[in-house]
Amino acid sequence: MDFTNLYIDGNWREAASSERFDVINPATEEVIASVASADTADADLALDAAERAMAEWQAKKPRERSEILRKAWELMTARLDDFARLITLENGKARADAMGEATYAAEFFRWFAEEAVRADGLITHAPASGARIVVQHKPAGISVLVTPWNYPAAMGTRKIAPALAAGCAVIIKPATETPLTMLALMPLLEEAGVPKGLVNVLPSRHSGRIVDHMLHDPRVRVVSFTGSTGVGRTLLKSAADQVVKPAMELGGNAPLLVFEDADIDKAVAGAMLAKMRNLGEACTAANRFYIHEKVSAEFTEKFTAAMAALKLGNGLEDGIDVGPLVNASTRDKVAGFVEDAVSKGAKIELGGSRPNGKGFFYPPTVLSNVPETADCVHDEIFGPVAALQTFSDEEDVIRRANDTEYGLVAYVFSEDMKRAMGVCERLEYGMVGLNRGLVSDPAAPFGGVKQSGLGREGGHEGMLEFMETQYISAEW
């Protein structure tokens, strides 16, 4: 058995083309694995397997499906260390972040084990005709799941668990940078009792080609994507040809607002979490910091001190808080944002220069006085750089916070609840962290508005993304 091959119909197989690609450890730049690269012929085999397995899966009672998902949570929870190590190896994130991700990833199996038995419907009378309206939710069909490199485990389980709970079969195309974690999950799902063929994994260097191919197969009814807004748009266009149901978790440009009545220590702790969880490589990462001018000096000093205390290094070593970025191009992009902001007048409070040597490292960096014209105010930084600005007027800061095509998450720090709730409601975002730097929770509906996406993952809504509503108009 080789966990670096394709996983189709419960078997580990070479790609039909025999093609493979390398996976790199971002801390050392060493090749850690050579992985089979799927193409369209492999995708066809996976679709055939998914079709067969889905019939078997749908014949099971919701309680049986639920118990298999629950078992997956138990098994993954018992092996968090192994998953965390693999996540660090292929993604680079430090150990605490990797453990946090593995735990979060496992929790989706527990949450959706509980949801699997709660696919509720409705029976009522039509107001005029008096006929019965019977509404029920049914599995939507084979689902294609495309996931990013920043959370190699959690972005997969956040889709697999609700799809299986809903009664669907899935084909996962993990990110090319980080396919190993998803492949390593497969033996665990087998052990939990997931039937062969229900979950298939197709790492590939030809993402565009194989995903487009699958979205043109009439058996595919859902495409659930997490990644950049640009690729999301491409998939929406592909999905349009067969009107495949899309769920899109796309980019963000999160503002973080600290009002003059905030508890500054709480705001600094929240800002650290919102900025530095996953080294800033998160769609939820705080991208723009708006600090009220009356508390700006205190916040900047305390936040910079907290950033300075973080230890950078190989995430597998003890005592390391932050690891490398995922690859050279991400590191170069982050460095470019800093150079651009400084050239336009920003001041470097901390960091700002890349270390020499192996690994895609970039240090925790704080910029103050960042002008609105800086690129990092408008684009996702996706790295450990905090861009600080000040404000004095509530209306003005709400306008600036909403001035983006994105709408995933915003953060608000204020101890005046009347004001704080008013501000939250006026922010054009799918999620708001109020006096908290972390919004992700398997029990909550995660997702964005505007160009941050369509649909929600987690919560009660997460399973509905993989279901269709059927209405029967009946008389009896």
Ligand code: NAD
């Ligand atoms: P990406 O869009 O480059 O890649 C995401 C996935 O799509 C990968 O598996 C990739 O191989 C695949 N892909 C790339 N081109 C494709 C194509 N033409 N057709 C089909 N698949 C294709 O994104 P990334 O760089 O891996 O991840 C970073 C982005 O993801 C950021 O913008 C971030 O905000 C976003 N993200 C969003 C969420 C969320 O829940 N909203 C969560 C994590 C990351």
